[in-house]
Amino acid sequence: MPHPIRPIVPDELPAFSQVWERAFNFDAKEVELEEIKKTFEFDRSIAVMDGDQFVGTGGAYSFDLTTPGGHVPTGGLTAIAVVPTHRRQGILTQMLRYHFDEVRAREEPLSVLRASESLIYSRYGYGAATIDASYEIDRRHTGFGAERPTPGRVRMAGKEEARKILPGVYASLGHTWPGFLSRTEAEWDFGLLDLEHWRDGLTANRFAIYEEESEALGYVRYRVRNKWEQGHAVGELLAEELMASTPGAEAALWSYVFSVDLIQTIKAELRPVETLLSVLLADPRRMKVRQGDGLWARLLDVPAALVGRRYAIEGRLVFEVVDEFLPEAGGTFELVGGPDGAECRRSTAEPQLTVDMAGLSARYLGEGSFRLLSEAGRVVGDLDALRRADLMFGWHRRPWCPHHF
């Protein structure tokens, strides 16, 4: 029997939050819940009820997502949790159907999420559309191979000033990177809250800004773990967010990060796989890079999503999308697109290739390869169509999503 589903009102947040706490194994503090209230879109919340008890939770953020050469409104699924007593009874599946209906009603052509485990969401048609990287390097090996002169300067800023500067820099990057999610003012406030119990033994946020003629072109937000062993400083610096709108700004900010004294190890998270550091460092092998799935995407309106991006080369492609979870979202489509825009409509022509919804969604922002998917048996098509599809869907910059939600 399906359970009733409804949105919640703000006063219900503490009881609703207990589902997250039980599913994600943590205890929320009152101050956290008060802050969450300011960003949570209650009209998009998903509460699954068993009698008067909350047994499943979810919600969605209304994002604008940058695509190759464009942007689209997007529903960002969040807070998905089911209490341990009600697992594997189909509650997640029920919530996904509810969410997809809601996203389509808002005319958002796709849903995105960040997954706690990479096993869960492909069955619903999601594919890993960006790759997250984390870096770790010993400070003794952070020298650059060549001088990288920059005309600006790096200076430290306090939290209040940073709060004013950071959003503009972040927004300016979205014009060049597919995969960026918009942040509202309330989300910026939340992101910079810096509650003590979130710090995991590290310092409060520190901010450094790179500017040229008083124009901020980049920033780094970082924390430090002060650590000593046998009289030697072996501190760690964690660069939580480093954003630069020019390569010079990025080089200057990494130089700054690598110059902080009493630090032995520098770590950075939620970074792009394609990084300037790999060509700046004299000894790049010293940087340990770990990769994993980043933002997951799920197309719900194939034509609207595909005209919301541009294509690296001019081309025409007739393809079939197999969507087992939501058959009406699949079908055969004709895409005619290029660097200046695209048209896409349903078609009765013979498809040149067939792909499952998770495969197409994974390729949406330019990451991955239809050829590899075909080698895995998830795309069927002749070599010419595969090659054309890969050239069209690729982009000069690999997508990156530095936002957690």
Ligand SMILES: CC(C)(COP(=O)(O)OP(=O)(O)OC[C@H]1O[C@@H](n2cnc3c(N)ncnc32)[C@H](O)[C@@H]1OP(=O)(O)O)[C@@H](O)C(=O)NCCC(=O)NCCS
């Ligand atoms: C992940 C979670 C939400 C799944 O909820 P659920 O109600 O048990 O899921 P469903 O019963 O609808 O499962 C649907 C299918 O997904 C599979 N599945 C669900 N969770 C899975 C997991 N963690 N790993 C592998 N498969 C999983 C189920 O086996 C089922 O497969 P079937 O249809 O072949 O039987 C729940 O286990 C949970 O709250 N986990 C902890 C919090 C979390 O990780 N949330 C996700 C945040 S992105």
